[in-house]
Amino acid sequence: MWSNHINYYLSMRTHELVLGWIEKQLSDGHLVLGGRLPAERALAEQLEVSRTSVREAIRILEAMGLVRAGVGSGKDAGTVVIAEPAMALGAALRLHVATQHLPVADIVETRVLLESWAVSRAKADAPEFGEAARLLDEMDASSAVDDFLALDVAFHLALAEAAGNAVVSTIMGSLREAIEGYAAALTANLPDWESTARRLRSEHRAILEAVNDGDGGRAATLVAAHIEGYYREAGLGQAPAEARP
Amino acid sequence: MWSNHINYYLSMRTHELVLGWIEKQLSDGHLVLGGRLPAERALAEQLEVSRTSVREAIRILEAMGLVRAGVGSGKDAGTVVIAEPAMALGAALRLHVATQHLPVADIVETRVLLESWAVSRAKADAPEFGEAARLLDEMDASSAVDDFLALDVAFHLALAEAAGNAVVSTIMGSLREAIEGYAAALTANLPDWESTARRLRSEHRAILEAVNDGDGGRAATLVAAHIEGYYREAGLGQAPAEARP
DNA sequence: GGACTTGTGTGGTTAGACCACACTCTATGC
DNA sequence: GCATAGAGTGTGGTCTAACCACACAAGTCC
Numbered sequence: 001m002w003s004n005h006i007n008y009y010l011s012m013r014t015h016e017l018v019l020g021w022i023e024k025q026l027s028d029g030h031l032v033l034g035g036r037l038p039a040e041r042a043l044a045e046q047l048e049v050s051r052t053s054v055r056e057a058i059r060i061l062e063a064m065g066l067v068r069a070g071v072g073s074g075k076d077a078g079t080v081v082i083a084e085p086a087m088a089l090g091a092a093l094r095l096h097v098a099t100q101h102l103p104v105a106d107i108v109e110t111r112v113l114l115e116s117w118a119v120s121r122a123k124a125d126a127p128e129f130g131e132a133a134r135l136l137d138e139m140d141a142s143s144a145v146d147d148f149l150a151l152d153v154a155f156h157l158a159l160a161e162a163a164g165n166a167v168v169s170t171i172m173g174s175l176r177e178a179i180e181g182y183a184a185a186l187t188a189n190l191p192d193w194e195s196t197a198r199r200l201r202s203e204h205r206a207i208l209e210a211v212n213d214g215d216g217g218r219a220a221t222l223v224a225a226h227i228e229g230y231y232r233e234a235g236l237g238q239a240p241a242e243a244r245p
Numbered sequence: 246m247w248s249n250h251i252n253y254y255l256s257m258r259t260h261e262l263v264l265g266w267i268e269k270q271l272s273d274g275h276l277v278l279g280g281r282l283p284a285e286r287a288l289a290e291q292l293e294v295s296r297t298s299v300r301e302a303i304r305i306l307e308a309m310g311l312v313r314a315g316v317g318s319g320k321d322a323g324t325v326v327i328a329e330p331a332m333a334l335g336a337a338l339r340l341h342v343a344t345q346h347l348p349v350a351d352i353v354e355t356r357v358l359l360e361s362w363a364v365s366r367a368k369a370d371a372p373e374f375g376e377a378a379r380l381l382d383e384m385d386a387s388s389a390v391d392d393f394l395a396l397d398v399a400f401h402l403a404l405a406e407a408a409g410n411a412v413v414s415t416i417m418g419s420l421r422e423a424i425e426g427y428a429a430a431l432t433a434n435l436p437d438w439e440s441t442a443r444r445l446r447s448e449h450r451a452i453l454e455a456v457n458d459g460d461g462g463r464a465a466t467l468v469a470a471h472i473e474g475y476y477r478e479a480g481l482g483q484a485p486a487e488a489r490p
Numbered sequence: 491g492g493a494c495t496t497g498t499g500t501g502g503t504t505a506g507a508c509c510a511c512a513c514t515c516t517a518t519g520c
Numbered sequence: 521g522c523a524t525a526g527a528g529t530g531t532g533g534t535c536t537a538a539c540c541a542c543a544c545a546a547g548t549c550c
Contacts, residue, residue, distance in 0.1 A: 014503065015304065026343040033344060039531065050504045052297065055532090059260065059301045060308040064337040066344070071532045072512035078531065083346035088337060092309040092330060093412075098271040099278060099311070101328040106412040113413070117358055167338075167351040168358070171416060259534065284500065295535045300501085316501045317543035323500060 014049050018057035021047060026066075026081070037067065037079040064088050086170045090177030097178055104179055108231050111175045114168050115160055116224045119207065120216035122162035129211055132158040136204050145187065148197060155204060159223070186234040196233065200226075259294050263302035266292060271326070282312065282324040309333050331415045335422030342423055349424055353476050356420045359413050360405055361468045364452065365461035367407035374456055377403040381449050390432065393442060398425075400449060404468070431479040441478065445471075 025031040037043065040058070044051040058079055061067045065088030070076040096102045122129070132155055139151045153176065160172040190196050203226045210219035270276040282288065285303070289296040303324055306312045310333030315321040341347045367374070380400045387393055398421065405417040435441050448471045455464035 013501095023340060023343060026340065033346065041531090052503070052505095056301060056304045058532095059304050061340075063305040063308050064340055066337075066340055069532060070512095071510070073530055074513045077512070081344065083341060083344055085337060085341050085347070089334060092311075092333060092337075095268060095271065095306075095309055095311055096328060096330050098268060099326065099328055101278065102330070102411050102415070106410045109410055110412040110416070113362055114358075165351045165354055166347050167355040167420070170347070171355070175412070258532095286500090297535065298533090303501095314501060315543095316541070318499055319544045322543070 014053040015056035015060070018043070018047060018049060018054050019060060022057065022061065031081055033081055033083055035081050037081070039078065063091070086173035087177065089170065089174035093174055093178035094181070104182060107175050107179050108227070111172065112224045112227050114172050114175070115156065115227065116220035118160045118163035118165070118168055118172070119211060119223050120220035122159075122164070122211070122216070124211055124214050126162040126164070128158045128162035129208065132162075133208060136201070136208065139201060139204070145193060149184070149187065152200070159207070183231070183234055189235070190233065200230070203229075259298040260301035260305070263288070263292060263294060263299050264305060267302065267306065276326055278326055278328055280326050282326070284323065308336070331418035332422065334415065334419035338419055338423035339426070349427060352420050352424050353472070356417065357469045357472050359417050359420075360401065360472065361465035363405045363408035363410070363413055363417070364456060364468050365465035367404075367409070367456070367461070369456055369459050371407040371409070373403045373407035374453065377407075378453055381446070381453065384446060384449070390438060394429070394432065397445070404452070428476070428479055434480070435478065445475070448474075 022031070022037070031037070037058070038046065040051050040054050044054045047054070058067060058069060062069060065084040065086070066081065067079050068082045068084075069079045093102060093107070097104060097107070135151050135155045135158065139148055139155070142148055142151060156176070157169065157173060160169040163169070187193075203222065207219055207222045207226065210216075210222055267276070267282070276282070282303070283291065285296050285299050289299045292299070303312060303314060307314060310329040310331070311326065312324050313327045314324045338347060338352070342349060342352070377400055380396050380403065384393055384396045384400070387396060401421070402414065402418060405414040408414070432438070448467065452464055452467045452471065455461075455467055
């Protein structure tokens with residue numbers, strides 16, 4: 001059509017141009033959470049680029065957890081703006097772990113740091129702790145391993161969210177997701193799941209108790225020991241120091 | 246060609262299939278850092294998909310900081326595996342900040358947490374501190390604002406890396422990048438840059454001194470005050486609590 | 491021997507076509 | 521009158537085939 005009038009001298013690839021346009025729409029508030037992007041064909045025509053380039057830009061936004069593409073028409077159709085950074089960051093971290101650039105031990109350590117900070121900083125009357133208590137009751141009633149683990153994820157996420165810092169809870173969620181595959185595979189190898197589950201339950205209760213006492217420091221210590229103990233038992237986070245660059 | 250024999254029932258999009266193949270190559274060690282992916286056309290033929298789908302997968306990997314695509318032939322040509330999660334995560338965070346889903350204040354708070362943890366945990370004889378000291382000497386000699394800020398970035402990155410946790414330093418880098426645009430714009434508005442620079446210099450020296458004394462706790466306190474003070478002066482991180490969801 | 495031309499392989503971009511899907515409208519039959 | 525089957529419409533998903541810009545390598549001319 002116009003074959004590189006614009007982006008040739010800027011040495012900017014076409015899909016980056018599209019990306020820039022969309023980012024501007026977001027910054028300016030013309031695109032808001034839950035809103036829909038123009039249809040791919042319409043956007044391509046409007047920006048005078050090919051649909052391919054528009055699609056590449058959308059793939060990138062999708063990978064970042066900023067939009068979700070849905071086929072068909074009506075409710076879930078079209079490309080809509082969402083806000084799910086945790087899943088996106090988690091996938092990215094997972095891939096970097098696969099390249100052995102990010103040691104699993106460092107991820108576990110970071111998780112301990114963030115989660116213990118969250119409980120030590122949160123106020124005891126934060127609503128998330130009520131939710132956390134409810135989840136513990138549910139865990140007492142569930143015997144299946146999968147159910148237990150799903151509730152465990154929700155419990156720890158609730159703790160992370162109690163501090164009221166969206167960035168910390170987002171990163172927590174993505175760290176967890178990045179190593180979930182490793183942890184789940186090893187859970188099956190635990191010597192005695194029942195006794196482990198019993199220990200985890202009591203440790204969870206102790207953490208919440210410390211929080212309710214207003215003793216953030218104790219809560220942080222308990223959380224750190226809880227997480228480190230679990231991964232140690234599962235055989236994770238033992239990467240030798242010489243494996244690092 | 247074969248129009249959805251495979252991924253129809255798996256409800257998996259074609260580019261995700263490509264993504265999965267590449268991730269497996271990474272996990273299995275068939276693709277290593279610095280290695281090159283097969284050419285797009287070759288990969289498309291090998292996986293029996295269109296080049297379009299291969300390209301969408303590569304765009305995603307590029308957005309995650311896992312590969313870099315280069316045209317031409319020879320040295321920098323082809324799609325090579327890299328490991329630059331910081332830039333990629335930074336871009337993602339920046340976009341989420343644009344949607345106002347991640348408050349700038351939370352990013353600053355997280356940065357304070359990670360960086361103060363890093364200096365408190367690092368050993369005083371970590372080589373990164375030597376590099377940090379060298380950077381400070383360079384800062385003393387530089388008067389231009391841009392040079393000063395670039396060295397400042399390098400200094401703080403060196404502090405973050407001193408703890409030896411790749412995940413923490415990566416996240417630190419991306420947090421910094423996500424708000425760099427905001428901070429840079431406000432720097433020009435500082436009442437008196439010269440006096441600010443003088444203060445920053447002395448605070449930097451004090452931090453390194455605490456580290457050298459082996460007093461990680463004091464270093465952490467100083468780092469926290471240093472960062473918070475800077476952003477407060479620049480007018481960032483003041484988001485009111487009611488702005489949060 | 492040096493400067494030029496050609497060849498080759500890479501990613502970058504485009505146009506146009508078709509598919510699967512989910513909804514909406516409209517005729518059809520009772 | 522109303523319920524249902526069918527056509528219509530708009531969405532993203534995929535594919536093909538072609539061309540461009542680039543960077544290097546090898547041959548070619550002077």
